[in-house]
Amino acid sequence: MREFRYERATDLAGAVATLAAAPDGAYLGGGTNLVDLMKLGVATPDVLVDVRELTSTAVEELPGGGLRIGAAVPNADLGADRRVRERYPVLAQALLSGASGQLRNRATTGGNLLQRTRCSYFTDVTKPCNKRAPGSGCGALQGAHRNHAVLGATIDGPDSPVTCIATHPSDMAVAMVALDAVVQVLGPDGERSIPIAGLHRLPGDDPSRDTTLRHGELITAIDLPPLPAGTVSRYRKSRDRASFAFALVSVAVAVALEDGVVADVRLALGGVAHKPWRAAAAEEALRGQPPTEAAVTAAARAELAAATPLPENGFKVPLAQNLLVRTLLDLTGASR
Amino acid sequence: MDIQITLRVDGVQAPLSVDTRTTLLDAMRDRLRNTSPKKGCDHGQCGACTVLLDGRRVNSCLVLAVTADGAEVTTSDGLAAGGQPHALHRSFVEYDAYQCGYCTPGQICSAAGVLAEAAQGWPSTVTEDLTAGTADLTDAEIRERMAGNLCRCAAYAHIVPAVAAVAGAQGVRR
Incomplete structure (x- = not known):
């Protein structure tokens, strides 16, 4: 592991100033991903600014019925929070389906959003990877890519400096994207609010960047807006083993019916792209429709029409479609 | 870079100078000679290093010792009051x-x-x-x-x- 200086600040502004002055530095939250990446030589910060005890561990009511989640709220506490369980079951389910009890106790809400891909070429410093070593190529494209992206990837040949088929590993973020969460950020230039759909990015021509955050910007809180009355929601995750595994594909679904038709619907997919994937095409196809098997199937197909499956990960396309269809039908009762 | 910290493991308080790269697991085993927590994968995947940190179970291999300064750590040995x-x-x-x-x-x-x-x-x-x-x-x-x-x-x-x-x-x- 590269040597690093460990810094604690007395306030948020001090932490931001310290990191802003350290171009190769990083914030440390729970460390469950970052410390591991440092051991692997994938992350090599020369300064760690510990913000775990500096950012909030509180979940607070927002005027109008939403919740503000402090960036340092542990994943375990958020999944167990009674208000989250009752008002945002999709988020509680996503949190509880991720990692292990030990990791959820230590991992923070802000850190969960910023965790890095588990692509095995990214985490192996002896392999080419445009995300870790820009310009080195992509080992996964013609290698082991069963777990990789089928939507929004940059596919330009294994030696191209822009190819990246990595996926974002978070479960929690998928639910938050479906819930239209808003990420509160403090940076060298002050505060800003980022709708979560604009936090994570596709690889485009720069796979090294996971998010739109600028150096020194710190997530301080995540706001959950209230859901329309009558909304039911669910997170469903498909994985290789029953527990403690990342999603092959997951879906976050929140839907409200009015007079038998879909009045409000929010759909997001995990495990399929470089970012949690908001299924806007499927939502558009469903709005105003009765949630029949034919209608939800057509909506799911519309979303996956743009998929670019590779030899080993083609199964994700029907899996994503089927998860969307089954979860929507289960939630709206049309299957019973 | 070395930092002066105090670890409290199984009721024993120990002032310690640690390299910032040292994990809580390595500090306990190699510096305090408390070999109750085990090193399995060292990547948070196996759970052999699990301890209670201020009462909550965590993977001690992913906790930097400097961040456990002043915290109460309990290993399996320490549960035997x-x-x-x-x-x-x-x-x-x-x-x-x-x-x-x-x-x-x-x-x-x-x-x-x-x-x-x-x-x-x-x-x-x-x-x-x-x-x-x-x-x-x-x-x-x-x-x-x-x-x-x-x-x-x-x-x-x-x-x-x-x-x-x-x-x-x-x-x-x-």
């Missing part, structure tokens, strides 16, 4: 819940965390009614909640009843 085995220790012996024993201190600490989490009513991903507010540690619940602890001898079939027996005695299993 006054040299008397913890109820979980006795239960693991009674149910023969191990073979080689390497993962056992982590299993014990994790189980202690599971019991505390259940006592607070925390749900898991297999909990049917998330709004219930109370936890019932069925066999399925124990399997799910202990999923962060691997046992290469595959003693799982005995670990589940060992934990269940203590859960029953503590009123978090109906």
